[in-house]
Amino acid sequence: MPDYPHFLIVFQRRFGNDRAGAGYLFSVRWPEGFRCPARGHPKGWALETKAWTFQCAKCAKQTSVTSGTIMHASKLALHVWLWAAYLMATHSNGISAMQLWQQLGLGSYKSAWLLAAKLRRAMVDPERNPLSGLVEIDETTINHRTRNDPPAQYAR
């Protein structure tokens, strides 16, 4: 797997357009070169008519660098997906859909919200285990009120 860019400027240089993003996804999916997903046939070529899609030379099975991912068949540009994933993964406090919308210049807040929701779902390890033993928390806020305080006092 290619090394991880630790700086925004490095990320922009490496993933500044869809072609670069597709190249990255190709290298992660097929580090030894194209492999047909149907039978592992070793030869294939990029299709001119379908973006980031390859066709097996033996069985004609077509597959995209995004197939099986949350990016597949999305109207969003590949580099926007990668930027969103990078921003979500690198913000220590997480990034809101509103921030994604504003920072990536997305068409609508709804698109940003859906993008963030898909990325959050994809970031969950399906085989995760509940925390156990001694658990340390870096920073947290726990809102509280006394029995007689009205709840609205804490509304923002």
Ligand SMILES: [Zn+2]
């Ligand atoms: Zn094949």
